[in-house]
Amino acid sequence: MAHYVDGFVLPVPRNKLAVYRRMARTAGKVWRDHGALQYIECVADDVKPGKHTSFPQSVKLKAGEAVWFSWIVFKSRAHRDRVNGKVMKDPRMAAMMDPWIRRRCPSTASG
Secondary structure (H helix, E strand, O other): OOOEEEEEEEEEEHHHHHHHHHHHHHHHHHHHHOOOOEEEEEEEOOOOOOOOOOHHHHOOOOOOEEEEEEEEEEOOHHHHHHHHHHHHHOHHHHHHOOHHHHHHOHHHHOO
16 A cells, blocks of 8 residues: 655754754644554754765755754645644644754744
8 A cells, every 4th residue: 555755854953963853753744643554753963975875965964963864654645735734833833843944944933
């Protein structure tokens, strides 16, 4: 059975890893509470920049940051759209957004 996946890559300051892990735990719960099949978070703390493209290049990684690659699994694109609609309205999401994420990853602030 094929699934639909949303993936994202973002830079996380190494001194904020514990904060991000707590946020990711909450986010995973929120997505699963609204029907996502899986929510997976991975740190890529030893990935080197590639010659043409790579995770570090994609986020313009700065010194003192680690790359996080994460994905959420859904039944289908329609299922993803329904779940994400509910997630974006969930007050737990707004409550956990740390200001450094809004500054470094502006697309996360638009909801």
